[in-house]
Amino acid sequence: MFTPAPPSLDAIFAALADPTRRAILTMLLEDDMAVTDVAEPFDISLAAISKHLAILAEARLISQEKRGRVKWCKLEPDAMRAATIWIQGFGQFDPLDFDAFERFLAAELPEEG
Amino acid sequence: MFTPAPPSLDAIFAALADPTRRAILTMLLEDDMAVTDVAEPFDISLAAISKHLAILAEARLISQEKRGRVKWCKLEPDAMRAATIWIQGFGQFDPLDFDAFERFLAAELPEEG
């Protein structure tokens, strides 16, 4: 198809809900990567990684371009921006207990590396 | 438990991945609501809504307080903020094709009301 359907918030948030996929996105922040290289640090099969990448691509969080036998994966920030925009539709949150928030982040973020 | 576990990004994004739950959050933006009133506009059973609310509460996107026989649901923006913070860890996205982005929003947002 020439004009593919826009990614849904369903697809975007669902894609982001999996820790493996979030880790993949973080890896792609560094550089574009081939599927095999994406798979390398994980303990799951290459086929499973391939599926994860398909889900990320479906949500348009990444794009995939095949050059030769290698399929390159590239971060596509637009979909993530769409997610934040939706969330920010919830308005200016009240200015808030930043200490508690920092503690929350300190506890949460190491989980992802 | 006195200090419940912090919500995981897994739970937050998974909670946001469902359109019914996003609609509920949007409703709660207006005002705190009782479970029955949350359920009213939807075509699914009260039990199903109750489960959705439990998932939102587990992710700490809402809190629930029982007063009398009524359980009040209240938006809790911290978890959403955590989600945006994670996403924004992806850095300053390149300034971008706003036309395309506007078109994307026009196509996507009506779905949620």
Place this chain on the structure above:
DNA sequence: AAGATCGTCAACCGAAAGGTTGAATATGCC
């Protein structure tokens, strides 16, 4: 006390998620 209302629980269901393995399909290299 009786009856209505609010909400959850428990058991069940079909579909989707996330994983596996083995075969298949391209492509690159000698």
Place this chain on the structure above:
DNA sequence: GGCATATTCAACCTTTCGGTTGACGATCTT
């Protein structure tokens, strides 16, 4: 051509998800 590499496909399995229904425990009302 023949072999190795890169990736996906197909079939399968188990667990989770989103829904249903009916019974139940609380709580208000009369």
